[in-house]
Amino acid sequence: MRLLQSYGMRLRRKRHGLRAYRKSFGLRQVVNRTSAIRPGDILLFSTLRDEYVRLPYFLKYYRELGVAHFLIVDNDSSDGGRDYLSQQSDVSLWHARGSYRRANYGVDWLNWLQRRYAHDHWTLVVDPDELFIYPFCDTRPIRALTDWLEVSQVRSFGAMLLDMYPKGRIDATPYAPGQDPIEVACWFDPGNYTIEKNPSFGNLWIQGGPRARVFFRDNPLMSPALNKVPLVKWNRRYTYVSSTHMLLPRGLNRTYDEWGGEKASGVLLHAKFLNTFAEKAKEELRRGQHYSASIEYKSYYENLRENPDLWCKWSEKYINWRQLEILGLMSKGNWA
Amino acid sequence: MSVGIVMLVHTAFDRAEQVARHWSAAGCPIVIHVDKSVQKQSFVAFRDALSDLNHVRFCRRHRCEWGTWDLVAATQSASRLMLDTFPDVRHVYLASGACLPLRPVEDLIDYLEQRPQTDFIESATTSDVPWTIGGLDQERFTLSFPFSWRRHRALFDAFVTLQRKIGYRRKIPPGIVPHMGSQWWCLTRQTLSAILDDPDRALYDSYFRRVWIPDESYFQTLVRLYSRKIESRSLTLSKFDYQGKPHVFYDDHLQLLRRSDCFVARKIWPFANKLYSSFLVDPSALMKKTEPNPGKIDRIFAKAVERRMRGRPGLYMQSRFPKESHDLGPTCAPYSVFEGFSDLFENFEPWLAKMTASRVHGHLFAPDRAEYSDNQRVMNGALSDSAKLRDYNPRAFLSSLIWNTRGERQSFQIGPRDKIDHIEWMIAKDPNAQISVISGAWALPLFQSNRNFAEIRQEAARLQSRESNHLDVLRSQWSKARIRIWSLAEFIEAPMEPLQTIVDEIGKQSTHSLSEVPRMVDLTGFGQFLQNLKNQGMHPYLMGDFPVSEPAEERRRGSTRPYIVR
Numbered sequence: 001m002r003l004l005q006s007y008g009m010r011l012r013r014k015r016h017g018l019r020a021y022r023k024s025f026g027l028r029q030v031v032n033r034t035s036a037i038r039p040g041d042i043l044l045f046s047t048l049r050d051e052y053v054r055l056p057y058f059l060k061y062y063r064e065l066g067v068a069h070f071l072i073v074d075n076d077s078s079d080g081g082r083d084y085l086s087q088q089s090d091v092s093l094w095h096a097r098g099s100y101r102r103a104n105y106g107v108d109w110l111n112w113l114q115r116r117y118a119h120d121h122w123t124l125v126v127d128p129d130e131l132f133i134y135p136f137c138d139t140r141p142i143r144a145l146t147d148w149l150e151v152s153q154v155r156s157f158g159a160m161l162l163d164m165y166p167k168g169r170i171d172a173t174p175y176a177p178g179q180d181p182i183e184v185a186c187w188f189d190p191g192n193y194t195i196e197k198n199p200s201f202g203n204l205w206i207q208g209g210p211r212a213r214v215f216f217r218d219n220p221l222m223s224p225a226l227n228k229v230p231l232v233k234w235n236r237r238y239t240y241v242s243s244t245h246m247l248l249p250r251g252l253n254r255t256y257d258e259w260g261g262e263k264a265s266g267v268l269l270h271a272k273f274l275n276t277f278a279e280k281a282k283e284e285l286r287r288g289q290h291y292s293a294s295i296e297y298k299s300y301y302e303n304l305r306e307n308p309d310l311w312c313k314w315s316e317k318y319i320n321w322r323q324l325e326i327l328g329l330m331s332k333g334n335w336a
Numbered sequence: 337m338s339v340g341i342v343m344l345v346h347t348a349f350d351r352a353e354q355v356a357r358h359w360s361a362a363g364c365p366i367v368i369h370v371d372k373s374v375q376k377q378s379f380v381a382f383r384d385a386l387s388d389l390n391h392v393r394f395c396r397r398h399r400c401e402w403g404t405w406d407l408v409a410a411t412q413s414a415s416r417l418m419l420d421t422f423p424d425v426r427h428v429y430l431a432s433g434a435c436l437p438l439r440p441v442e443d444l445i446d447y448l449e450q451r452p453q454t455d456f457i458e459s460a461t462t463s464d465v466p467w468t469i470g471g472l473d474q475e476r477f478t479l480s481f482p483f484s485w486r487r488h489r490a491l492f493d494a495f496v497t498l499q500r501k502i503g504y505r506r507k508i509p510p511g512i513v514p515h516m517g518s519q520w521w522c523l524t525r526q527t528l529s530a531i532l533d534d535p536d537r538a539l540y541d542s543y544f545r546r547v548w549i550p551d552e553s554y555f556q557t558l559v560r561l562y563s564r565k566i567e568s569r570s571l572t573l574s575k576f577d578y579q580g581k582p583h584v585f586y587d588d589h590l591q592l593l594r595r596s597d598c599f600v601a602r603k604i605w606p607f608a609n610k611l612y613s614s615f616l617v618d619p620s621a622l623m624k625k626t627e628p629n630p631g632k633i634d635r636i637f638a639k640a641v642e643r644r645m646r647g648r649p650g651l652y653m654q655s656r657f658p659k660e661s662h663d664l665g666p667t668c669a670p671y672s673v674f675e676g677f678s679d680l681f682e683n684f685e686p687w688l689a690k691m692t693a694s695r696v697h698g699h700l701f702a703p704d705r706a707e708y709s710d711n712q713r714v715m716n717g718a719l720s721d722s723a724k725l726r727d728y729n730p731r732a733f734l735s736s737l738i739w740n741t742r743g744e745r746q747s748f749q750i751g752p753r754d755k756i757d758h759i760e761w762m763i764a765k766d767p768n769a770q771i772s773v774i775s776g777a778w779a780l781p782l783f784q785s786n787r788n789f790a791e792i793r794q795e796a797a798r799l800q801s802r803e804s805n806h807l808d809v810l811r812s813q814w815s816k817a818r819i820r821i822w823s824l825a826e827f828i829e830a831p832m833e834p835l836q837t838i839v840d841e842i843g844k845q846s847t848h849s850l851s852e853v854p855r856m857v858d859l860t861g862f863g864q865f866l867q868n869l870k871n872q873g874m875h876p877y878l879m880g881d882f883p884v885s886e887p888a889e890e891r892r893r894g895s896t897r898p899y900i901v902r
Contacts, residue, residue, distance in 0.1 A: 136586070136588060139586065139587055139588035140586050140587070140588065141607070143607060144586055147584075147605065148584060151581055152579065152581065158654050158655055160653075160654040189717070189718035190717050190740065191716065191718065191739060192717050192718050192719045192720065192736060193653075193732070193736070194728060194729035194732040194733075195654070195657055195729075195732060196729070204657055210718070212725060213714075213720045213722075216725075217720055217722040217725055219724070220724055220728035221728065227654060255654070255655060256654060256655045256656060257644075257647065257655060257656055257657070257658070258657060258658055258659045259658060259659070259662045260645075260646055260647055260649070260658045260662045260663065260664060261643075261645045261647045261656065262643055262644060262647040262655050262656040263655040263656070264655065265653075265654050312714045312718055313714060314714050314716055314717060314718040314719075316718075328651045328653050328739060329654075330653070330654070330655070331643065331653065331656065332640065332643060333640075334577050334640045334641050334643060334644030334645075335640065336583060336637050336639070336640035
């Protein structure tokens with residue numbers, strides 16, 4: 001039975017590989033600087049659409065953490081972000097005209113690029129509104145983390161999505177390009193998350209946070225998944241299955257300890273709720289390109305029209321990773 | 337007289353070169369062993385980079401793999417070369433390329449000068465050390481290990497199992513007693529040469545060749561044969577985690593390392609620029625002359641291992657999600673659960689909050705919403721009061737609540753009217769729960785209600801059967817909570833005593849007696865009410881025996897006048 005299951009997973013992995021190959025025909029190379037990639041470089045993969053305003057800070061943040069090269073798929077942006085990216089010396093850029101949804105929400109495109117360029121590299125897959133936080137990130141570059149993971153014979157590192165929001169109306173404080181989005185959206189929910197184990201893929205399914213509390217309080221089942229595995233020592237046989245929520249082979253999803261201990265983990269600060277959000281929600285709703293026929297965006301949009309304040313009395317203001325560690329949202333594990 | 341440094345290097349050659357120059361500047365001769373698996377061009381570049389130094393030699397190269405004999409062979413070759421080439425050397429210090437001197441080298445030389453006969457090597461018998469990996473302590477000396485632990489783990493394990501099964505035991509050579517310890521030592525010429533020139537060395541070598549991790553036991557064992565004075569500790573600060581890999585030092589450990597007063601630390605992350613520049617370049621950063629004192633570093637690393645192995649009980653998060661069989665309990669702190677108290681006492685919640693200075697919630701699992709204290713809509717941790725969110729995962733809800741309010745005792749009410757089906761087992765099995773039940777008290781709101789009797793009868797039957805099931809859970813053999821159950825009749829007989837006990841258990845000032853008691857509801861006619869239920873064919877039994885006509889006056893006096901128990 002277990003053998004059969006394993007074989008089923010193998011087939012699934014192969015199928016995702018094929019899908020990625022098929023979808024790769026929808027990718028047009030804008031600028032390819034991957035020849036600059038050196039062995040041991042840490043790579044970042046991202047897919048985006050109309051995120052120009054976020055890009056300057058995004059690139060700066062990850063450059064400072066020690067990302068050596070950015071490989072980005074632009075899904076038909078019309079805001080000038082593509083030109084901006086193509087001028088960056090450490091960015092390789094592809095343009096995808098096809099449907100985001102039919103490319104498995106961008107996963108197929110990135111799986112393809114990762115397969116081609118990321119083999120044997122530590123690879124970070126994040127969206128432009130996600131900032132990666134890990135233990136000691138204020139004093140140690142990512143390289144310190146990946147070196148340590150490597151010595152510990154760990155291939156993947158989990159980082160839960162933590163939704164950040166401003167106090168007051170979402171559209172009250174405008175966000176300026178180059179600004180740290182956490183200055184605007186610095187609040188988060190510290191302790192209202194639910195976890196379940198996904199028996200078929202072995203990952204944890206985490207839900208909760210402000211989106212569950214405000215948008216999905218009557219339909220918690222539909223509230224979005226927050227578990228992510230963004231940092232992986234990539235091998236061309238690996239594949240992301242659903243966003244960065246889970247991977248195949250399944251062993252990569254085991255970023256948690258089941259015997260009572262704590263593995264090291266990080267957090268992705270999710271600065272989704274900036275003033276740009278209302279506009280975005282409207283647009284995404286129209287395009288219907290998101291998960292479950294954009295039920296998420298439908299719910300946002302309805303709520304946003306009424307009272308867009310996600311802040312509550314027990315919201316916590318972000319200080320640093322140590323605060324998240326103490327709150328129990330992430331862990332140092334045995335890294336000291 | 338001087339100190340000779342034996343350096344084992346396999347990576348980060350720029351750092352190794354930097355450290356070698358540092359040793360050399362203080363006049364220490366150096367013998368370097370470079371792992372044979374290093375590519376030739378890297379090796380040549382490294383050797384050429386150090387060619388301007390007079391007292392540096394490179395010894396024969398061995399292919400070193402963790403846990404194997406070659407590390408010892410490398411050390412032997414390098415030591416031999418050191419003793420033969422530099423006759424002035426009195427102490428030989430074994431270091432690696434990732435070692436960083438924290439104190440001036442002159443300090444180390446002086447320190448050893450004052451202890452000319454002392455060998456610094458951690459050396460303990462196997463029964464005395466806790467840090468063995470893979471459960472192999474004594475067995476690493478009595479079994480054979482031909483397979484690599486790193487590369488062929490399955491074969492390694494299978495072969496160990498096989499040897500155990502057939503009862504195979506190697507013979508330990510006569511005259512030696514296995515000792516283990518840190519592989520980083522500092523030995524005197526006398527001791528080291530005695531080990532290397534031992535007439536029985538071939539015998540010992542062939543024995544240790546098949547011992548597991550011999551670099552932690554070869555010198556540690558043989559030194560016991562020759563040393564005149566052993567200080568069983570390493571001069572190198574080196575800490576290992578639970579997997580047996582060394583903890584790494586980064587820039588943010590700078591102050592910690594400065595205060596450790598150790599001579600040498602390992603292992604340093606090669607890109608820790610601040611550490612290298614502080615300790616190798618800047619002499620003002622160096623430490624005063626005291627005995628090494630790595631206590632604080634020890635504690636930090638011990639804590640890290642504890643965090644990895646045991647975690648924070650009662651916390652469920654993305655990287656800690658224990659299986660039920662390995663869970664120490666679903667909550668992180670003691671809490672109290674009350675059943676029936678808020679039915680019997682009109683002001684039970686505010687009263688308890690006042691008496692115990694703790695947080696007292698209403699019915700957290702009420703059907704329509706979570707009734708937090710003070711009627712709050714959101715609780716610590718931004719927990720919503722939405723019944724749907726709560727019932728989506730009630731276990732996570734309760735665990736989160738207790739975790740979010742660490743440091744403040746929580747109490748809440750439950751009853752047969754609440755949605756407790758998915759939570760009662762968790763509470764009953766939780767050693768942190770303190771559950772107090774007045775069974776049958778659910779009948780009091782019915783008694784006071786203004787509903788049709790047929791309806792009341794039906795509701796009473798429903799509640800009684802739910803509470804009865806719930807009591808079965810509490811009384812089951814699996815329950816681990818602290819549970820007290822009184823029937824309603826029993827409780828109102830002498831309410832003060834149980835109340836005092838409950839408050840004592842929660843409250844911080846347990847010596848105080850109750851200065852105030854909660855107001856009990858008026859029970860006049862309750863006996864008759866129960867009798868009416870009986871007359872309708874429903875049998876209320878959970879509340880105990882109530883006489884149909886009771887001397888109500890007396891009972892009321894007893895319950896409303898405050899009196900002191902002790």
